Amino acid sequence: MSESCNSRHFSWLMKSCFPNPNHDYHSSNTHQSITTTTTTDISSLPDDLLLECLSRVPSSTLPSLSFVCRRWSRLLLSPSFLHLRRHLHPLHHSLFALSSTTVHSGTLHFDDACCSWILHPFNPSLPLHSHAFANFQSFLSQARLSAIGPRIFIMGRNAMLRYDTWTRILVPRTPMLFCRKKFASAVVASKIYVAGGASRPPAVTVDEYDPETDTWRVVSHVPRIRYGCIGASVEGVFYVIGGLKIGDGTAGGREAHLYASSMDLYDVEARAWLRSRALPGGGCVVAACAAMGHVYVLANHAVELSFWRFDARRNGGGFGEWSRMKGPPLPGQVRVDSRVKFSCVGAEDKVVLVQVMGCIDDLLRRSGRSSRGFKQSLVLVYHTASGDWTRAPDLPEVIQRATCVDFES
Amino acid sequence: MSSSIASSSSSSSSSSKKEKKISLKTSDGEVFEVEEPVAMQLEIVRSFFADNEDVTEQTVMPLPNVSTAAMHGILEYCRAHEEFRRRMPEAAPEEEVRAFEAGYVDRKSNEELKEMILAANYLNISKLLDFLTGVAAKRIENKSVEYVRAFFGVENDFTPEEEANLRREYEWAFEGVDED
Known part of the structure; x- marks a missing residue:
């Protein structure tokens, strides 16, 4: 009955009760209680043993198990379940792409060589009574994603959903403190941090979300309010990258460029801002993510794209160093503007660049296809170990204007 | 170390004519005489003998959380695995092990399975616990x-x-x- 009823602890306690085996053992009633339970089945096992059983069930069966009873539902959501699962079936990194125009989501698993997209209808027929979901597509189109283990948090302007990739269940969660749009988000130590974005009045804070308690709180104030910024995290630092300065259009181009090519660094544990950093060559950050102790940045200069790596390993000695890396195999003259957009996702030792919007005709001709209007589908993978790029299966057609995130399952 | 009993008996008759037995008493008072290598698969028994130097061969170790029925099941599994190990010390005959394990659990009800999971956990036989919880998971798989x-x-x-x-x-x- 108790929350932390753990049989193994009890066993060790019992073991210590054998001081002298030559004496007759007087079994007391408390000792008997383990074997003589009122219900007589698998569900009467103590939490840790039931968890051992449940964590061995294949993922396909997990969805229905959370409806069996409250206790099973609680156990399936517990950190111990995730821990056991990780231990028993090494969790793999996958890319989750959520379409904002159709109710579809897709998953790309990287564990095997011939990876392919698996599509799931992203079904909004869930108990979403809030008005915030009245226009579900509008909610999705402005949402940012952050993943903690197998659970993906979909943060919209005034609503939030938690999507469980194991059970495919959507649950409404507490919305953000401010109605942010185009903000930065990242996960540090199993908590979500958000900053920047447009809101009225402008949100000048960094807010923290604790999934255990489903609560938001303000943790700091930002040095710059960035609109359209990108979030990433490495070793406890929340990076708020790129974007534009909000507000008066009179500030002029110089300052706008300063925002677009720089990033602010918030040390979550120390609750302090580190010195801001800027791309050595200037330019405008169009996509960014964290992988293997580095922040990777795709920058746009008037006529070309460049790919950079920022050393974010704080004890590595090289912290703060920028290196220009081999750029993605895109045609030289690709212009990333309002018509072509990329999303960058770090998946363990890979950086995945997903073209989520736009049309690259040059690239199309190079890859030998003749039809024009090649749309929002290119997926390129940068391998941080070898420094090479490869091409992964294109985003499925039903996934449009995608928002992407890496998750473990 | 289990110097006193384990080594004294085995060193005096290194290739013993008569196998050493360990007595285990279940919750309902039945005493099982178990061959040493089989009993030593029960981590709780192994560490008990390792920790207590003054126990003798006549020692009956009480296992108040294990019923006689569960003990029969546990010993059947451990004896089979000891037999596999003895025959093929390098690598277990996987096919045979699988065939044995399949037949072994087929006969067990959910209630028996639960009792054995509790017992295997208590006796700390991680291999058996892995196996049994996997069986329980199999029974849950694909069910409404x-x-x-x-x-x-x-x-x-x-x-x-x-x-x-x-x-x-x-x-x-x-x-x-x-x-x-």
Whole structure:
């Protein structure tokens, strides 16, 4: 009955009760209680043993198990379940792409060589009574994603959903403190941090979300309010990258460029801002993510794209160093503007660049296809170990204007 | 170290004519005489003998959390594995092990399975515990909510209203998937 009823602890306690085996053992009633339970089945096992059983069930069966009873539902959501699962079936990194125009989501698993997209209808027929979901597509189109283990948090302007990739269940969660749009988000130590974005009045804070308690709180104030910024995290630092300065259009181009090519660094544990950093060559950050102790940045200069790596390993000695890396195999003259957009996702030792919007005709001709209007589908993978790029299966057609995130399952 | 009993008896008659036995007493008072290598698969027994130098061969180790029925099941498994190990010390004959394990659990009810999981956990036989919890998982696999509740005697503690909502939203989960 108790929350932390753990049989193994009890066993060790019992073991210590054998001081002298030559004496007759007087079994007391408390000792008997383990074997003589009122219900007589698998569900009467103590939490840790039931968890051992449940964590061995294949993922396909997990969805229905959370409806069996409250206790099973609680156990399936517990950190111990995730821990056991990780231990028993090494969790793999996958890319989750959520379409904002159709109710579809897709998953790309990287564990095997011939990876392919698996599509799931992203079904909004869930108990979403809030008005915030009245226009579900509008909610999705402005949402940012952050993943903690197998659970993906979909943060919209005034609503939030938690999507469980194991059970495919959507649950409404507490919305953000401010109605942010185009903000930065990242996960540090199993908590979500958000900053920047447009809101009225402008949100000048960094807010923290604790999934255990489903609560938001303000943790700091930002040095710059960035609109359209990108979030990433490495070793406890929340990076708020790129974007534009909000507000008066009179500030002029110089300052706008300063925002677009720089990033602010918030040390979550120390609750302090580190010195801001800027791309050595200037330019405008169009996509960014964290992988293997580095922040990777795709920058746009008037006529070309460049790919950079920022050393974010704080004890590595090289912290703060920028290196220009081999750029993605895109045609030289690709212009990333309002018509072509990329999303960058770090998946363990890979950086995945997903073209989520736009049309690259040059690239199309190079890859030998003749039809024009090649749309929002290119997926390129940068391998941080070898420094090479490869091409992964294109985003499925039903996934449009995608928002992407890496998750473990 | 288990110097006193383990080594004194085995060193005096290194290739012993008569196998050494360890006595284990279950919750209902039955005493099992178990061959040493088999008993040593029970981590709780192994560490008990390793920790207590003054125990003798006549020592009867009480196992108050293990019923006689569960003990029969546990020993059947451990003896079979000891036999596999003895025959093929390098690598277990996988086919045979699988065949044995399949037949072994087929005969067990959920209730017996639960008793054995508790016993294997208490006796700390990680290999058997892995195996048994895997069997329980197999029995849960591909079952509907209703089936799991009935089959495992789980009390549905959702309110009728919550239950109705769940059924409406997640109809697929409540329909029989695999009646087995």
